[in-house]
Amino acid sequence: MMNRELAQAIQDKLPEAFSLVRYLYDHPETAGKEVQSSKVLVEALRQAGFQVEYPFMEKELGYGTAFRAVLENGKGPRAAILVEYDALPEIGHGCGHNLHGPLSILAALGLARCKELFSGTLEVIGTPAEEEEGAKLHMASAGLFDGMDLAIMMHCGSGPCSQTEMDATSLRCYIVEFYGQSAHAAGSPWLGHNALTAARKFMDLLDARRDSFQPGTIMSEVILDGGKQPNMVPDYAKIRMEFRSPSMKNLEELDRIVRNCAQGAALALDCKVKFTLGFPDFYDMARIPALEEKVKEKFQEIGAPIEDPLPAGGSSDVGNVSYHCPTIQPIISITDAPYSLHTPELRDATLTPHARQQMAVGAEVIAETVLAIFNDGGFREKVREDFQRVLASKKG
Template structure:
């Protein structure tokens, strides 16, 4: 079968499924379940894949809302990542309903040509991208060890060339200051004020920002700062995160920010303890062998692909996957939106016609890219050779450099 015939079959299978894909996207959007609680969304996505003939396995990697769905038996194993967690209070303001739907659509399209291309298509249900690092946990537990490539698509306000799109790594922590309670009016000198320690730390972080490169980000908030005005607070908890585009710079930034919290403790006589609250998200690496055919496929759908090298900020646990095996995490435009993600307006747009079109076009573009890569003898040979030489994640050099938290 010619490449044109394969692409036509892929396109036809996805377009024939458009009605159920749009229904799936709207259902997941309505559920809007947060990280690790995506029970209805995961079940809805699994059921759609089962109806399409995929062999579904629930509760993988000891995660109740993670799953895999497989079709085919070829040596070229494609992992298509589905996300379906929502943000607290503002729902699918990152459009994960579109991500899940595009993954299902791409799976359906690739299943139509799996035999001809020697593919195994595996849609990987990945919980807790927003908070919790579902893909990191799945990586550490071997869920991506058998994949040749992995990919997903993310909604945005432009069709960005994946070759120019990168994300920051992020590390998240909680700092707990411990002091001594006292009556704030009758015996304030008997107290050791944990809230003051947090204030000193926040001032230190604010001053540090002047010395940081433009690529760095530091965010924080006081989660627990006391209970009453007439009690010197004996405990204060500050959640904070650091972001950078390079792992070495990320860890250096983390050390500098930790020192700000240690300074708060030293200045006030408190103690401070740190807890890593989520797995570290690594910076994203876009594989050029997948990025170019994806961008070409998007152009073939009548969209304009933009250089996104000036777009900075944001992190994803797909970065960890991309550090281990060839991957892409491209952006697709929600036409008519113009609203930035993580806003209520973008949540509305994710279930509007522009969101529906993004889900279907994203599915087609991913499937077309895989058809091109798997049909190219040289690229296919190289990718399979890399897979054969790759150690299981738990013993890989990537796991050592990024770190494991099983």
């Protein structure tokens, strides 16, 4: 059952946490530039007794807006609550980071108020730039989450029900450049090798392969450079492409297909092609059944509507964390209206009384799940067994 003392601590801290929601809404800062956003979140954690490293991993990330706040409370397991706080260009917090970032802070403040309920180390990790080259990609590869017993956060969503997990696809991004030979497009086109045509045929070949893709495969491309003027045969073309798959294993097969299509198009047009990774891969989500069952149980105990996750559609750098330790990212519904992510409607929904109430629900679910990891050795072992089994199936 839900712990009444913890629930009360979260209610007591709710006004403070919801003031952070409003602050981030009024002061949106985009990826890697979350200077004031990170400062106000860090200050709330300092005031609660956390030992804060800020900036954190500045050299590795190339910006100083990440943080790690640690509450050492005796010997025991290690758990991390993840925090997001970057906004989108132009529309601000259309993904709801201004609410679910402070939601994570609220859960941490509640746990800090109730230290007598657990023994172990709680880390609150500020993870900037989720909307671009997410900081979690680099944190995970640096081993920050290795050996953790749990990493957890929630993401804002909409609709009548919250969801036990936000499933995610793996994602790879390439900059694909074609190099040809310039010539006069009317006077001597036979002397040229058209890089733009090679780029177009590359995309045509990708389209021709779509009917044989596995379910859940998504490919999208844009031409960044296709030549300078029409009376010259373009000697250079540049494409940015992303492809997604339900698994990292299938992502490697897609990579082979993508490269073959590019080489074929380049060969046919007497061009050369170059691949550059746009950013590190986003991993699919290593879903942990025991964690999803626990989250569902906690939502139900509060009396909040909850359902199983929808099929993966987008990607998240939380997926990379999930390959290093047991990880979960439920979706907390902040409005009954079916608003899409990355919209002004969802952004504005973060300020409603219903969103404030849901913020407390989400914080309580996070905090209770962390308590279960700290205090229930049997549950912790089941989570670890699920993690090892799921990871083996993904890497096998």
